[in-house]
Structure formats: structure tokens, C-alpha cells
Amino acid sequence: xxxxxxxxxxxxAEPMFDVHKIRRDFPILHQQVHGKPLVYLDNAATTQKPLAxxxxxxxxxxxxxxxxxxxxxxxSERATxxxxxxxxxxxxxxxxxxxxxxIFVRGTTEAINLVAQTYxxxxxxxxxxxxxxxxxxxxxxxxxxxxxxxxxARLRVAPINDRGELLLEEFEKLLGPKxxxxxxxxxxxxxxxxNPVREIVRMAHARNIPVLVDGAQxxxxxxxxxxxxDCDFYALSGHKLYGPTGIGILYxxxxxxxxxxxxxxxxxxxxxxxxxxxxxxxxxYKFEAGTPNIAxxxxxGAAIExxxxxxxxxxxxxxxxxxxxxxxAVGAIPGVRxxxxxxxxxxxxxxVMDDIHPHDIGTxxxxxxxxVRTGHHCAQPVMQxxxxxxxxxxxxxxxxxxxxxxxxVAGIYKVQEVMG
Amino acid sequence: xxxxxxxxxxVILEHSKKPxxxxxxxxxxxxxxxxxxxxxxxxxxxxxxxxxxxSDIGFQGSGCAISKASASMMTQTLKGKTTxxxxxxxxxxxxxxxGQAAGSGEDLGKLAVFAGVSEFPLRVKxxxxxxxxxxxxxxxxxxxxxxx
Ligand SMILES: Cc1ncc(COP(=O)(O)O)c(C=O)c1O
Numbered sequence: 001x002x003x004x005x006x007x008x009x010x011x012x013a014e015p016m017f018d019v020h021k022i023r024r025d026f027p028i029l030h031q032q033v034h035g036k037p038l039v040y041l042d043n044a045a046t047t048q049k050p051l052a053x054x055x056x057x058x059x060x061x062x063x064x065x066x067x068x069x070x071x072x073x074x075x076s077e078r079a080t081x082x083x084x085x086x087x088x089x090x091x092x093x094x095x096x097x098x099x100x101x102x103i104f105v106r107g108t109t110e111a112i113n114l115v116a117q118t119y120x121x122x123x124x125x126x127x128x129x130x131x132x133x134x135x136x137x138x139x140x141x142x143x144x145x146x147x148x149x150x151x152x153a154r155l156r157v158a159p160i161n162d163r164g165e166l167l168l169e170e171f172e173k174l175l176g177p178k179x180x181x182x183x184x185x186x187x188x189x190x191x192x193x194x195n196p197v198r199e200i201v202r203m204a205h206a207r208n209i210p211v212l213v214d215g216a217q218x219x220x221x222x223x224x225x226x227x228x229x230d231c232d233f234y235a236l237s238g239h240k241l242y243g244p245t246g247i248g249i250l251y252x253x254x255x256x257x258x259x260x261x262x263x264x265x266x267x268x269x270x271x272x273x274x275x276x277x278x279x280x281x282x283x284x285y286k287f288e289a290g291t292p293n294i295a296x297x298x299x300x301g302a303a304i305e306x307x308x309x310x311x312x313x314x315x316x317x318x319x320x321x322x323x324x325x326x327x328x329a330v331g332a333i334p335g336v337r338x339x340x341x342x343x344x345x346x347x348x349x350x351x352v353m354d355d356i357h358p359h360d361i362g363t364x365x366x367x368x369x370x371x372v373r374t375g376h377h378c379a380q381p382v383m384q385x386x387x388x389x390x391x392x393x394x395x396x397x398x399x400x401x402x403x404x405x406x407x408x409v410a411g412i413y414k415v416q417e418v419m420g
Numbered sequence: 421x422x423x424x425x426x427x428x429x430x431v432i433l434e435h436s437k438k439p440x441x442x443x444x445x446x447x448x449x450x451x452x453x454x455x456x457x458x459x460x461x462x463x464x465x466x467x468x469x470x471x472x473x474x475s476d477i478g479f480q481g482s483g484c485a486i487s488k489a490s491a492s493m494m495t496q497t498l499k500g501k502t503t504x505x506x507x508x509x510x511x512x513x514x515x516x517x518x519g520q521a522a523g524s525g526e527d528l529g530k531l532a533v534f535a536g537v538s539e540f541p542l543r544v545k546x547x548x549x550x551x552x553x554x555x556x557x558x559x560x561x562x563x564x565x566x567x568x
Contacts, residue, residue, distance in 0.1 A: 356485075357485060359483075359543075363427070389459075389462070
């Protein structure tokens with residue numbers, strides 16, 4: 001037996017990201033739709049789940065199911081440990097300073113509502129302002145509208161250019177003494193634009209304004225370091241991160257979370273209750289009222305582990321290569337126009353076709369086994385900005401291949417053929 | 421592919437590209453908007469109703485090929501019909517596109533081309549959008565009706 005020592009160069013030369021091998025981890029991908037191999041390009045809506053996630057949930061219910069933070073019996077102890085281990089994994093995943101800064105919620109939407117209803121209601125008053133951008137998902141618009149309506153505050157919207165990029169100077173002009181919070185998407189689900197979060201945070205912090213980042217689309221596509229970004233809140237959804245639905249994370253800086261009132265009342269979020277006075281539990285439990293979604297939290301833990309093993313950097317590189325390829329191939333089809341052409345972009349290819357409505361594109365692509373999303377992508381203001389009713393959107397996941405992009409291109413030609 | 425061809429028949433494509441009665445009706449005494457928030461399809465239907473009959477009808481708006489062609493052919497079919505007849509036609513049309521019709525819609529005349537929609541349940545809302553707006557217009561519902 002002889003082992004030849006590898007030089008660092010050789011180690012690097014090994015294929016680090018074997019997409020065909022990775023695809024074997026996702027049982028759902030291996031099926032036919034309308035007699036064609038499934039080409040799943042709707043990853044911005046939700047991602048598919050690796051076996052590790054499916055099995056983690058199933059194993060939890062088979063072996064460890066119990067309520068947490070309560071019983072002293074063995075199963076409860078196991079469930080509690082498994083649940084809290086995910087918090088520690090999430091802390092590492094986002095590089096939060098403390099696991100107490102990780103709050104489990106239902107998803108991005110709930111995370112944003114939590115901040116609007118606690119931090120927002122406490123700190124925003126009549127005449128104050130909340131600043132968002134013109135490329136936000138409805139879930140980063142409506143919670144702030146509700147807050148502003150209740151408080152008599154004003155929602156200010158930073159404009160974007162024709163490529164779908166935030167106009168930073170215009171954004172900065174909106175920041176002033178009345179601004180109480182800034183809420184921005186890290187990566188636009190409708191356009192693919194990556195916002196310069198670090199820069200935005202710097203501008204806001206220079207005026208003592210906290211920043212919430214909607215990370216629903218960024219977290220599955222790039223390494224997120226909340227300390228490096230220096231954002232005050234970061235929201236994400238498990239189901240877009242190759243984990244289950246019904247679970248997500250709100251990261252919040254400890255000193256802000258400490259000052260925020262609880263959101264929902266109930267079990268787990270209290271330290272002691274009498275009818276005269278209730279003492280709230282410490283972080284993060286103050287914000288986790290009631291029995292949480294234990295099984296899906298454990299599923300999320302498996303997803304985080306899966307992604308960390310593959311490496312976010314590798315995933316980012318893989319998707320960047322694919323997006324580049326897709327942008328060239330789809331962009332070159334006559335009669336197709338790409339919507340969202342920011343310089344800093346990832347994961348999302350939105351397009352429209354001359355005289356063909358996105359809804360018809362979606363139906364015809366589906367008949368070819370290709371799943372894309374068509375519509376306004378919960379970003380109606382973005383559609384209004386580009387003066388279109390809807391787009392067709394192909395969004396990438398870590399398991400997509402160039403062959404699948406080729407299938408998309410062939411599918412688009414088919415659309416043109418059918419629609420004459 | 422054949423199901424797709426059934427859905428996107430020549431007549432449907434032709435109407436979607438050159439919709440009939442595609443205009444704001446100055447003389448309209450009824451009008452209503454139909455809106456599908458899911459895909460952004462949005463039409464306004466205008467009616468001139470005299471003595472219980474639709475003496476003129478027009479529509480405007482934007483939507484997919486199915487919704488536009490359906491609106492266009494609806495206006496062609498209903499011009500001159502009484503409101504009672506219009507109700508009856510819509511009811512039959514609805515059965516046709518949802519796959520509940522007994523036959524293949526022979527009694528619906530040209531509208532029978534929409535039979536293929538029944539194979540695409542997600543597109544039923546497209547095919548019926550203008551018709552829902554029509555009903556809203558006839559029964560004087562002021563608010564934009566929505567398919568959701
Ligand atoms: C950018 C962005 N923000 C927020 C959300 C909302 O996420 P969820 O529906 O999981 O709460 C989405 C999901 O579509 C999104 O793409």
C-alpha cells in the first residue's frame with residue numbers, strides 16, 4: 001500500500017462541487033413531468049429538500065418526538081438538545097455573536113412582522129419614517145405599511161434604476177432624523193439584484209438608524225456574516241434554504257432584542273406568571289411563545305449542515321457560472337428581454353417575451369417538464385417600476401445544471417412556436 | 421403537445437392577437453373590472469344594456485392569450501343577447517372549461533374552442549375572468565372583482 005502525499009494544489013484540483021452527485025441527494029428531482037424529466041427552476045419560490053433533511057424530520061418523529069424545555073424525561077431531554085443544537089448551528093451559519101441572537105420563527109414574513117410589531121411599535125411614532133426600497137418583496141413592504149398606518153408614520157421608498165439597481169445616493173437622501181428603521185432585501189427575488197448591504201448599513205448607522213435585512217433569497221446563495229454586514233436584524237426562511245416550510249430565523253443584535261417588548265404571549269416566553277405580573281423569559285425565549293415547530297427546526301438544522309458541508313462559497317460559484325450561462329443563452333433568444341440586469345446579481349433570471357404573456361410561457365414550459373414561476377413574484381411595485389404586468393422567472397438552485405438551462409432555452413423556442 | 425394544441429387553438433391565438441370589440445364604450449351604462457391578482461390579468465368590460473338586452477359591449481385591458489381571447493369571443497357572442505341569455509351562456513361556458521359539460525360544447529358555437537382549458541385547471545380563471553367581470557357589470561357591483 002502506498003499513499004502519495006497530495007500537494008495543496010492537487011487537493012484544490014479535485015472536483016469540489018459535483019452537481020450530478022449532489023442531485024442524487026434530492027429524491028424529488030428524479031421524476032418525469034408530462035413525460036419529460038423535471039427541470040426545477042423555481043428555487044426562489046421554494047427549494048427542494050435533500051434526503052438528509054427528510055430523514056432528520058422523519059427520525060425525529062420516529063425516535064425523539066417530545067415537547068421541549070419542559071419534561072425531565074429522556075425524550076424531552078433529547079428533543080430539547082436537538083432543538084438547541086440547531087440554534088448553535090444557525091449562529092455559526094450566520095456568524096452571529098451569540099446563539100441568544102437566533103430566534104426561531106415561521107419564516108421571513110414572520111420575522112419581519114415580529115420586528116415591525118415589537119421594535120417598530122416601540123420606536124416609531126407619528127411623523128417618523130421607515131425607509132425601504134422599490135425592489136422589496138410584499139413581506140418587506142406590508143408589515144411596515146401596517147406599522148406606519150397605525151402610528152401615523154410615513155413609508156419612504158428608495159428608487160431603483162432600469163437595471164434594477166438601488167440608487168444609493170437617493171437612498172441616502174431619504175435618511176434623516178425622522179428615519180427610525182431601514183428595511184432592505186439582500187437579494188431581490190424578482191430581479192436577482194444583490195444590494196450593497198454593508199454600504200447601506202454604514203450609511204444608516206452613521207445616523208443611528210438600525211437596519212433590517214430580508215435575507216430570504218441571499219441566505220441560500222451566499223455566505224452571510226451578520227457581524228461583518230453589521231446589520232441589526234436578518235430574516236430568512238428555512239424552505240428557501242433546502243429546509244422545511246414553517247421554520248425560519250430572525251437574527252437580532254442582542255442589545256436591540258433586549259430592549260424590545262415581547263410579541264406573542266404564552267408558554268416558554270415567560271419566567272414567572274402571576275395574575276398581577278408576568279416576568280418575561282430571557283433571550284431568545286422571550287420571542288418564542290408556545291410550543292415551537294420542533295421537527296422542522298431539526299430539519300432546518302440538517303439543511304444547514306448539508307449546506308455547510310457543500311460550502312456556501314462553492315454553491316455561490318456554481319450558481320454564478322450557471323446564471324452567467326443562462327443570461328447569455330436566454331438573452332440571445334430573439335424576442336426575449338431580461339428584466340433585472342444589475343451588475344451584482346445572483347440566482348434569478350426574470351424575462352418577458354414580445355407579445356406573449358408570462359402565464360402562457362409558464363403553461364407551455366410546464367408541458368416540457370420545466371417549472372418556472374410566472375406572475376408578479378409578490379413584488380407588484382417592481383412590475384409597476386418596469387411597466388409590465390408580470391414576468392417569467394427561472395431561479396437557480398445548487399442542483400441545477402447547464403443541461404437544464406439548455407432545456408429552458410429549447411422550451412422558450414417551443415413557446416414561440418406554439419404561440420405563433 | 422396535443423393538449424397544448426387543444427389549448428392554444430388557432431382561433432384562440434388569433435383572437436388574442438386581434439381582439440374584437442377592444443374599446444372603451446362611450447355609451448356604456450354598465451361596466452366592471454376583473455382582476456386576477458395571481459398573474460396580474462386585468463380587464464374592464466363595458467356594456468350598453470337596453471330593454472334587458474346587451475345592445476353593445478366592449479372590453480379593454482391586459483392578460484394572457486386565454487383570458488384575452490375569451491374576453492374577445494365573449495363580446496362577439498353576447499352582442500344582442502338578453503341578459504338572461506348571457507347568464508345561460510356563461511353557465512354553459514363555465515361547465516365547459518371546468519370539464520363539467522356533458523358534451524363538447526357544440527351548443528356554445530365558436531366558444532367550444534375553449535374545451536381544451538379543462539385539461540389545465542390552473543387556466544380556468546383566465547378563461548372566465550372577463551365573464552366574471554361581465555356579471556359584476558350586469559349586477560352593478562362597483563368594486564373590481566377578483567378571481568381570488
Ligand atoms: C425576498 C423575499 N422576501 C421574503 C419572502 C417571504 O418568505 P416567506 O414566504 O418564506 O415568509 C420571500 C419569499 O418569496 C422572498 O423572496
